[in-house]
Every structure is written in C-alpha cells, then in structure tokens.
Amino acid sequence: MSSSDLVKRQSESPWVEYGELGTKYNSVNLCKGFPDFPPPxxxxxxxxxxxxxxxxxxxxxxxxxxxxxxxxxxxxxxxxxxxxxxxxxxxxxxxxxxxxxxxxxxxxxxxxxxxxxxxxxxxxxxxxxxxxxxxxxxxxxxxxxxxxxxxxxxxxxxxxxxxxxxxxxxxxxxxxxxxxxxxxxxxxxxxxxxxxxxxxxxxxxxxxxxxxxxxxxxxxxxxxxxxxxxxxxxxxxxxxxxxxxxxxxxxxxxxxxxxxxxxxxxxxxxxxxxxxxxxxxxxxxxxxxxxxNRIGKPDSYWKQSAIELQAKRDLIIKYLQTSGVNPTIPQGGFFIVADYRNINWPSNDTIYSEKSPGDKFAKWLCIEKKLLTMPVSYFYSSSNRDKGKNSIRFCFFKKDSTIHDAGRILNKLQVKVKSNL
CATH class of the missing domain: 3.40.640.10 (Type I PLP-dependent aspartate aminotransferase-like (Major domain))
Incomplete structure (x- = not known):
C-alpha cells in the first residue's frame, strides 16, 4: 500500500520539524505565531x-x-x-x-x-x-x-x-x-x-x-x-x-x-x-x-494589544540591532524578518542537514545557542528560496521575559570583523 499521487507531490510542513527541534533542545521559542501568555x-x-x-x-x-x-x-x-x-x-x-x-x-x-x-x-x-x-x-x-x-x-x-x-x-x-x-x-x-x-x-x-x-x-x-x-x-x-x-x-x-x-x-x-x-x-x-462595542475606545483589547505588541517589537529590535542582526521593522503582525549575514558562525563546520537555504543557520541557532526561529527561505517557492536564504523570522508575540531570554542569547553572538582592505 502506498500514499496517493497527490501526497507524493507534496512534502511535510517545516513547522513539524522545527516544533520537534525546539522541544528536543529546550530552546527559547520565537518560532511559531502564538503567545506564551493567557488570552484576555x-x-x-x-x-x-x-x-x-x-x-x-x-x-x-x-x-x-x-x-x-x-x-x-x-x-x-x-x-x-x-x-x-x-x-x-x-x-x-x-x-x-x-x-x-x-x-x-x-x-x-x-x-x-x-x-x-x-x-x-x-x-x-x-x-x-x-x-x-x-x-x-x-x-x-x-x-x-x-x-x-x-x-x-x-x-x-x-x-x-x-x-x-x-x-x-x-x-x-x-x-x-x-x-x-x-x-x-x-x-x-x-x-x-x-x-x-x-x-x-x-x-x-x-x-x-x-x-x-x-x-x-x-x-x-x-x-x-x-x-x-x-x-x-x-x-x-x-x-x-x-x-x-x-x-x-x-x-x-x-x-x-x-x-x-x-x-x-x-x-x-x-x-x-x-x-x-x-x-x-x-x-x-x-x-x-x-x-x-469597544472599537476605537481605550478599553478595546485590539487597541491595547497593538500598543503592547509594538513595545515588544521595539524591545526585540533593540536586541537584534545590538547583536549585529539587521531587522525589517514590521508595520503589523507578530513577526520580524532579520538578515543574519553579519553574524560570525561556523557555517563550513556545521553538519546539520539543510533542507532549505538558511536552514543550517536556524538549526545551529537552535541546537547550539538554544534559540528557535524559522528560516525565511521556507516562505518562498522552491525556485526562489535563495531570496530568503540570508534571513530568519522571529515571533515577538511572547512574554517580555521570553524576549529578554532571547535577547541574552542574541547578545552573545559574534559579529564578523570587517576588513579594512
């Protein structure tokens, strides 16, 4: 017995692999888009x-x-x-x-x-x-x-x-x-x-x-x-x-x-x-x-949530900038895309399997540094994945303490030394 031709043409979602990866290595989870605190x-x-x-x-x-x-x-x-x-x-x-x-x-x-x-x-x-x-x-x-x-x-x-x-x-x-x-x-x-x-x-x-x-x-x-x-x-x-x-x-x-x-x-x-x-x-x-009935009013959850999330966004941006990672400041949503090319990491010595460009860096960050993110290359078609190969996605819809935990990891990353030649 085998799977259908439809299934054979498709692949398992990367969210499955990265979810298991984060659990296995007990990493700070800034991967998936959900909060780690209670709803209103x-x-x-x-x-x-x-x-x-x-x-x-x-x-x-x-x-x-x-x-x-x-x-x-x-x-x-x-x-x-x-x-x-x-x-x-x-x-x-x-x-x-x-x-x-x-x-x-x-x-x-x-x-x-x-x-x-x-x-x-x-x-x-x-x-x-x-x-x-x-x-x-x-x-x-x-x-x-x-x-x-x-x-x-x-x-x-x-x-x-x-x-x-x-x-x-x-x-x-x-x-x-x-x-x-x-x-x-x-x-x-x-x-x-x-x-x-x-x-x-x-x-x-x-x-x-x-x-x-x-x-x-x-x-x-x-x-x-x-x-x-x-x-x-x-x-x-x-x-x-x-x-x-x-x-x-x-x-x-x-x-x-x-x-x-x-x-x-x-x-x-x-x-x-x-x-x-x-x-x-x-x-x-x-x-x-x-x-x-609260739309536009001070007690609106939507209004208050956006204010709180903007503060969380700005907090993680400071950590990213300090670490040498260059972020895109989002106008909306729960996520930040950041270019990691300035980070000094052992790309040639890292043996983790790479299913998509950027996958190896994200796995290194999770396994070695205990910070779970998602490679941006997975948000592109297979023929265009190189366009996202230098970036990872962070979810900042988390408790401030979680963002601070991630920030401490980011601050320990080493920035490449720029040559004057």
Missing part, C-alpha cells in the same frame, strides 16, 4: 459562558453559527461600508486554513493560475496544487542594502510592471497577505488599488488573507480590499479568531465576500467539514460582540 479575560469568560449553554453542545448551522455570522456581518458591514449578508456572504471555517482550502477547492479548475506574492505563508502552494491550480510567483523586493541597516517593511515593494506581466486570461486569483507574514508589510491604499485594477481588468479574484487585521503599529491604518471602489465583486477576505483574540487553539476562521463567490465554498465546506465546533463559535460570537 473576557474571551476566556466567553468560552465558560458558551460551555454552560446546553444548546452549544449540539450541531449548529452548517455554514456558521447564527450568533457568530450575525456579529461578523454587523462588524464588517461597518468596516467596509456596505452590507454583508450574514447567511449568504459569510462562511465559518476550521481556522483560516480551511477558509483558504475552501476557496481554492471551490473556485479553481485544473490549469487555472494563481498569483502568490512572496514571501508567503507556506500552505498556499500545496492547497492550490490540490485543486489543480498552477502557482505563479512574484516577490516583494527589500532594499538592496537591507543587510547593512534596519529597514521598514514599507520598503519591501512590488514591481507593478512585473505584476501586470503575470496576469493573463488564465489568472483565476491573486493571494495577498496584509499585514504580510513574515515581513509585517501593511499594504497601502495605493498598492491595493493597483492590484485591484488588475483583478478587474482580468476578472480575477483578490484573495485577501487579513488574519492580522487588528495588529497594526505606528498609527497606521489597515485598508481592506473589499472596501475599495468596485472591488467587492472580486474580493474574498479571510479572518481568524485565533489571531483576533490570541487563541490559536480555537481554530475558528471565516471568509466573507459576494454570494456568487461564497456559495461554492459553502458547498465544499458542507461536504467535508460539515460544521464547526458549536461552543467555540458561540464563545467567538460573545467575544466579538463585546469587542465590537
């Missing part, structure tokens, strides 16, 4: 309340618990400036993962092309290939001197002439993550308008992965593609309760958009997952109802 009290209380509701322990509506889709409808109708039908224009999924998979399986035909902006979260290509689609890649370009100074994620740019050349009559969709994982880039209105114009020109769908929509720094604003003129018919937007309330284990996500695009996803969902966990959906709804 009102979110925990929402789950307790939901568990005490007898009806929450039985099946709910297949496409989404009524209370949850209703508050999402109310919230996004306000945020994007148009009504969102709770029953026909929202689908609740098992995390953002299932939202993405439902999009690809529900809308892609064999041979359809899907543009992916690199660096990207690694689940996109295998899911697209499962549906018979063809990934087409275009990269955000960092400044040429990013290994010599601290840069901003806003300096990572798309070449829009190159992007336009990727679109054709076979382009079914483009996948854009804003804020971007791993760079933290928050796309500006002008950048989104340029992408949207190409989508309308070619009749392509803009798949917007916006799971970090509330994690924005430096007084910037998150612009939703669905709110832009003429883009509602072309846009599907993915969200996540895990990223929204720091409860990644809840695994509740959603996708919203026009009925004609949501209905195929509902069919895929009903024939695979059937329905999501009722008590978690009920708790998610309760938490969202509370937070919706």
């Amino acid at each position: 009290d009102h979110v925990v209380e929402a789950l307790i309340t939901a568990a005490r509701n007898q009806s929450s322990h039985q099946y709910t509506r297949q496409y989404g618990h009524p209370r949850l889709v209703n508050i999402l409808s109310k919230m996004y109708s306000q945020l994007i400036g148009r009504p969102v039908d709770p029953l026909k224009e929202i689908l609740i999924t098992v995390g953002a993962y299932e939202a993405l998979l439902s999009i690809f399986l529900g809308l892609i035909n064999p041979g359809d092309e899907v543009i992916i902006v690199e660096p990207f979260y690694d689940c996109y290509p295998p899911m697209i290939e499962m549906a018979g689609g063809i990934p087409v890649y275009i990269s955000l370009n960092p400044p040429e001197d990013s290994n010599q100074r601290t840069v901003s994620s806003s300096e990572w740019k798309l070449d829009y002439n190159q992007l336009a050349s990727k679109f054709n009559e076979r382009t079914k969709m483009i996948v854009v993550t804003t804020p971007n994982n791993p760079t933290g880039k928050v796309y500006s209105k002008e950048e989104l308008l340029a992408i949207g114009k190409l989508c309308r020109q070619y009749g392509s769908i803009a798949v917007m992965d916006e799971v970090y929509e509330w994690v924005i720094y430096d007084d910037l604003s998150h612009i939703r593609m669905a709110s832009l003129p003429e883009m509602w018919p072309y846009t599907l937007t993915v969200g996540s309760i895990g990223k929204t309330f720091s409860v990644t284990g809840w695994k509740i996500g959603w996708v919203y958009g026009p009925k004609k695009l949501i209905n195929p996803l509902q069919i895929i969902h009903s024939n695979t997952v059937h329905t999501c966990a009722t008590p978690i959906q009920e708790a998610s709804a309760i938490a969202l109802e509370i937070e919706f």
Whole structure:
C-alpha cells in the first residue's frame, strides 16, 4: 500500500520539524505565531459562558453559527461600508486554513493560475496544487542594502510592471497577505488599488488573507480590499479568531465576500467539514460582540494589544540591532524578518542537514545557542528560496521575559570583523 499521487507531490510542513527541534533542545521559542501568555479575560469568560449553554453542545448551522455570522456581518458591514449578508456572504471555517482550502477547492479548475506574492505563508502552494491550480510567483523586493541597516517593511515593494506581466486570461486569483507574514508589510491604499485594477481588468479574484487585521503599529491604518471602489465583486477576505483574540487553539476562521463567490465554498465546506465546533463559535460570537462595542475606545483589547505588541517589537529590535542582526521593522503582525549575514558562525563546520537555504543557520541557532526561529527561505517557492536564504523570522508575540531570554542569547553572538582592505 502506498500514499496517493497527490501526497507524493507534496512534502511535510517545516513547522513539524522545527516544533520537534525546539522541544528536543529546550530552546527559547520565537518560532511559531502564538503567545506564551493567557488570552484576555473576557474571551476566556466567553468560552465558560458558551460551555454552560446546553444548546452549544449540539450541531449548529452548517455554514456558521447564527450568533457568530450575525456579529461578523454587523462588524464588517461597518468596516467596509456596505452590507454583508450574514447567511449568504459569510462562511465559518476550521481556522483560516480551511477558509483558504475552501476557496481554492471551490473556485479553481485544473490549469487555472494563481498569483502568490512572496514571501508567503507556506500552505498556499500545496492547497492550490490540490485543486489543480498552477502557482505563479512574484516577490516583494527589500532594499538592496537591507543587510547593512534596519529597514521598514514599507520598503519591501512590488514591481507593478512585473505584476501586470503575470496576469493573463488564465489568472483565476491573486493571494495577498496584509499585514504580510513574515515581513509585517501593511499594504497601502495605493498598492491595493493597483492590484485591484488588475483583478478587474482580468476578472480575477483578490484573495485577501487579513488574519492580522487588528495588529497594526505606528498609527497606521489597515485598508481592506473589499472596501475599495468596485472591488467587492472580486474580493474574498479571510479572518481568524485565533489571531483576533490570541487563541490559536480555537481554530475558528471565516471568509466573507459576494454570494456568487461564497456559495461554492459553502458547498465544499458542507461536504467535508460539515460544521464547526458549536461552543467555540458561540464563545467567538460573545467575544466579538463585546469587542465590537469597544472599537476605537481605550478599553478595546485590539487597541491595547497593538500598543503592547509594538513595545515588544521595539524591545526585540533593540536586541537584534545590538547583536549585529539587521531587522525589517514590521508595520503589523507578530513577526520580524532579520538578515543574519553579519553574524560570525561556523557555517563550513556545521553538519546539520539543510533542507532549505538558511536552514543550517536556524538549526545551529537552535541546537547550539538554544534559540528557535524559522528560516525565511521556507516562505518562498522552491525556485526562489535563495531570496530568503540570508534571513530568519522571529515571533515577538511572547512574554517580555521570553524576549529578554532571547535577547541574552542574541547578545552573545559574534559579529564578523570587517576588513579594512
């Protein structure tokens, strides 16, 4: 007996290997994007309340618990400036993962092309290939001197002439993550308008992965593609309760958009997952109802969390700069990309297996220095992995004590001595 041809064409997620690596060597974990501290009290209380509701322990509506889709409808109708039908224009999924998979399986035909902006979260290509689609890649370009100074994620740019050349009559969709994982880039209105114009020109769908929509720094604003003129018919937007309330284990996500695009996803969902966990959906709804009434107010968890995370971001940036690692300062999200080329490490003597460029450095850092990160090369397509070979990704959504532990390790790294010759 053997695996299917589909499985043979794919590889195991690097998150499995790095998770086991960190556990084995008891490393300080700045790898995966989840906090090492409790979620907000009102979110925990929402789950307790939901568990005490007898009806929450039985099946709910297949496409989404009524209370949850209703508050999402109310919230996004306000945020994007148009009504969102709770029953026909929202689908609740098992995390953002299932939202993405439902999009690809529900809308892609064999041979359809899907543009992916690199660096990207690694689940996109295998899911697209499962549906018979063809990934087409275009990269955000960092400044040429990013290994010599601290840069901003806003300096990572798309070449829009190159992007336009990727679109054709076979382009079914483009996948854009804003804020971007791993760079933290928050796309500006002008950048989104340029992408949207190409989508309308070619009749392509803009798949917007916006799971970090509330994690924005430096007084910037998150612009939703669905709110832009003429883009509602072309846009599907993915969200996540895990990223929204720091409860990644809840695994509740959603996708919203026009009925004609949501209905195929509902069919895929009903024939695979059937329905999501009722008590978690009920708790998610309760938490969202509370937070919706706090939007823009001082007691808003989203507002306070962004302030606290910005302080954590700035803390780890200081450690990185002191150690000689040159970071990209993120405008949003939980992550920092940092160029490690200034670090003196025994690259020629290190024997750890390298599955991807940068993999050897990350393993050395974990095994020898007890700091777990993720090579940025895994956020690129196999043909473009050299573009991420000199960088690693740090998650700073951790207790300050965890960041200080990582900082002490970073401060012990040796910087290469620059020759005067």
